[in-house]
Amino acid sequence: MSITCSLMLYNITEDGILRDTDRVEDGIRTVDSPKIVLNASNIARRANRVLQVAQQEAENSEDPAFVDGVNRASEQLRSSRFTLALGILQNLVFTFN
Numbered sequence: 001m002s003i004t005c006s007l008m009l010y011n012i013t014e015d016g017i018l019r020d021t022d023r024v025e026d027g028i029r030t031v032d033s034p035k036i037v038l039n040a041s042n043i044a045r046r047a048n049r050v051l052q053v054a055q056q057e058a059e060n061s062e063d064p065a066f067v068d069g070v071n072r073a074s075e076q077l078r079s080s081r082f083t084l085a086l087g088i089l090q091n092l093v094f095t096f097n
Helices: 003-029 033-060 064-096
Strands: none
Touching: 003 033, 033 064
């Protein structure tokens, strides 16, 4: 995959994640657990795809600075996925108690 294609994928994915985030928040407000779970799953799936593409880009690059930057960004995304999942679980517990 070329860098241009990867950047397009990242931009499209970001738009999807933001849309899914709005839907999760709406599901929390309306106490709609299926909506929360569906859209949170979509966010995780999209984030995982970004991680996969970023890792492929890093594996195919010979530029150590680029590889290091991609690896750092990938680690941040992994951390944020965990934080997102934890936040959603906390909101669910709070909403249903």
